[in-house]
Amino acid sequence: MRSPSVFTARRLLTRRLLTRRLLTRRLLARRLTWGPGLCAVLLWALAQAPAPQSEARAAPRPAATVDGKGLRALFGSENRVIPTREREVALTFNAAWNDAGLDSILKELARRHAPATFFLTGDFADRHPAVVRKIAAAGHGLGNHSFSHPHFKDLTRAGRQHEVATADRALRAAGAGGAVTPFFRFPYSQTSPAHIREVNALGFADIEFTADTNGWKGTAGGMTVDRAVDRALHALRPGAVLQMHVGASHGRTEVIDARALPRILKALTARGYRVIDLRTLLTP
Incomplete structure (x- = not known):
């Protein structure tokens, strides 16, 4: 069974990918309306956005002894x-x-x-x-x-x-x-x-x-x-x-x-x- 953190991260990944695809399609569809200059700028900005990670990265945990104090x-x-x-x-x-x-x-x-x-x-x-x-x-x-x-x-x-x-x-x-x-x-x-x-x-x-x-x-x-x-x-x-x-x-x-x-x-x-x-x- 996948852990909740991994499941949540993958749902977030899917949602972000779908959003990027939808935005790209809309930009291409409206290219004639906006004009090539503005459309190119918006497409470049979208491409520079960092891609989401496939899994959530856990924060590093501090070292601990058996009594939990490091x-x-x-x-x-x-x-x-x-x-x-x-x-x-x-x-x-x-x-x-x-x-x-x-x-x-x-x-x-x-x-x-x-x-x-x-x-x-x-x-x-x-x-x-x-x-x-x-x-x-x-x-x-x-x-x-x-x-x-x-x-x-x-x-x-x-x-x-x-x-x-x-x-x-x-x-x-x-x-x-x-x-x-x-x-x-x-x-x-x-x-x-x-x-x-x-x-x-x-x-x-x-x-x-x-x-x-x-x-x-x-x-x-x-x-x-x-x-x-x-x-x-x-x-x-x-x-x-x-x-x-x-x-x-x-x-x-x-x-x-x-x-x-x-x-x-x-x-x-x-x-x-x-x-x-x-x-x-x-x-x-």
Whole structure:
């Protein structure tokens, strides 16, 4: 069934077309009475009138979070939980070292049709532009994780602004395109109300996490796949935001989170949860 707006627009289109045809016929019929000069002027004026659109164009709707208030509703907060009562969770992955586990992660996300948001440092984007484009091409969102992953408390205000701005430019220069989101994640998750206000002033909402799997520590740091899975499931609740990593530090190639992801996704489904895209916070 057509919507009322489309039906009304088409009735209006038909009426205007019939009116134009009728006027044209009358002008041609009275050409001898009016004279060629006046008739030509009137016909030219009629031809310059804009043609009606075939369908009514809806006015653009403002972005809205799940609470209906738009991106600004996320300002002033760390946003460690999505505001929902549904069994929904969001997956996020940080990248600052290497991309050792990326292919495995993207393959599993695609197999499960699960969206994710990847928070990349600008330095990582500069070193791995092909990775940035690969993530974007896979349909996932890209967030800002600063340029060099410093401790923000040790920087001046200008230094913090520079970290955010240069990371954003690096993502765009690498070919992130429309995958870039207005989301920022503080290095080491070290936030403060003042620093969040600074980030908000630059147009970014701070998105942290409910729980980190700690897979980034690797076996050298006492982590195993079982422990990473347990940490993710222990934090499970409506609106939980899980943090994982796509690479390993200090030249290591073992990525526990990449190995844990299939089990995490399987357990989420078994418990009645679905994975949502953080970008849904920006849509009505």
